[in-house]
Amino acid sequence: MARVLITGGSGGIGFELARSFSKRGCHIIINGSNADRLSAAKARLEKEFGHAVEAFVQDLSQPGGAKNLYEQIVRAGLEVDILVNNAGIGLVDATEEIDYEADEVLMRLNMIALVQLCKLFLPGMYQKGGGKILNVASAAAFQPGPYSSTYFASKAFVLSYTRAIRYEAKGRGVQVCALCPNTTKTGFFDREGMKAPPMCADPETVAEFACRNLTRNKAVMIPGFMNNLARIAPASLKMRLAAMMRRLRKS
Numbered sequence: 001m002a003r004v005l006i007t008g009g010s011g012g013i014g015f016e017l018a019r020s021f022s023k024r025g026c027h028i029i030i031n032g033s034n035a036d037r038l039s040a041a042k043a044r045l046e047k048e049f050g051h052a053v054e055a056f057v058q059d060l061s062q063p064g065g066a067k068n069l070y071e072q073i074v075r076a077g078l079e080v081d082i083l084v085n086n087a088g089i090g091l092v093d094a095t096e097e098i099d100y101e102a103d104e105v106l107m108r109l110n111m112i113a114l115v116q117l118c119k120l121f122l123p124g125m126y127q128k129g130g131g132k133i134l135n136v137a138s139a140a141a142f143q144p145g146p147y148s149s150t151y152f153a154s155k156a157f158v159l160s161y162t163r164a165i166r167y168e169a170k171g172r173g174v175q176v177c178a179l180c181p182n183t184t185k186t187g188f189f190d191r192e193g194m195k196a197p198p199m200c201a202d203p204e205t206v207a208e209f210a211c212r213n214l215t216r217n218k219a220v221m222i223p224g225f226m227n228n229l230a231r232i233a234p235a236s237l238k239m240r241l242a243a244m245m246r247r248l249r250k251s
């Protein structure tokens with residue numbers, strides 16, 4: 001039975017990914033920064049699927065957070081066959097208005113922790129000659145995002161990094177893929193202090209799409225026909241739209 005580690009597995013897309021992998025018979029390890037939310041998610045998964053779920057509390061935005069999580073998992077004697085780097089947050093405002101420390105937390109979580117977890121788990125996967133990494137980027141990876149500048153840039157980073165390490169992993173038995181969802185109905189917008197946009201995907205559909213396409217080893221997964229089309233629209237137009245949407249959705 002493959003063992004899957006999902007960061008940010010206590011809510012939103014990460015929780016639905018845990019459900020989708022569970023349906024496929026995988027053994028689940030979830031992580032989150034909030035102990036109560038994490039144990040509630042563990043209990044829900046165990047009740048629904050009837051087998052034990054491992055849960056590790058770790059704030060991945062903290063310096064050393066990725067390594068702490070890795071060491072907790074190693075100490076527990078667990079091997080990870082599939083790493084899902086899903087935990088991520090957004091921030092919305094003009095760049096000079098976004099709190100200096102909050103911006104750093106975003107960059108640590110969305111980029112640094114993701115890179116470090118890849119670097120920590122890849123050597124073991126190469127040694128075994130097998131394993132998968134799914135990095136959750138976003139449709140935001142395909143354009144700059146005025147009024148959410150670091151979030152959009154962090155997702156462009158995730159996509160670029162994922163494609164590069166996928167290339168390196170070719171022929172070494174390890175599969176590396178990126179998931180690029182568009183707006184999805186989760187707690188993400190509450191955290192940003194924004195209203196959810198009117199047309200959101202549901203996280204269960206996004207997670208099922210991701211699991212299906214991971215089996216097919218699809219390099220860059222974009223759920224939804226329109227989102228695939230939007231990918232090729234001019235960046236200048238998409239930037240104007242992103243800026244407009246952000247202003248309309250401020251709560």
Ligand SMILES: NC(=O)c1ccc[n+]([C@@H]2O[C@H](COP(=O)([O-])OP(=O)(O)OC[C@H]3O[C@@H](n4cnc5c(N)ncnc54)[C@H](OP(=O)(O)O)[C@@H]3O)[C@@H](O)[C@H]2O)c1
Nearest residue numbers: 008010011012013032033034060088138183184186187188
């Ligand atoms: N929702 C969208 O529209 C959308 C679109 C494209 C891409 N995405 C990406 O999808 C991923 C998941 O987002 P979501 O929409 O599911 O958001 P969400 O509902 O807010 O869930 C975020 C998850 O990440 C965890 N998390 C947050 N900060 C953390 C930290 N410092 N350390 C460890 N875990 C942390 C949360 O757990 P705790 O509460 O315990 O910290 C939660 O389990 C993110 O990378 C996001 O950028 C989302």
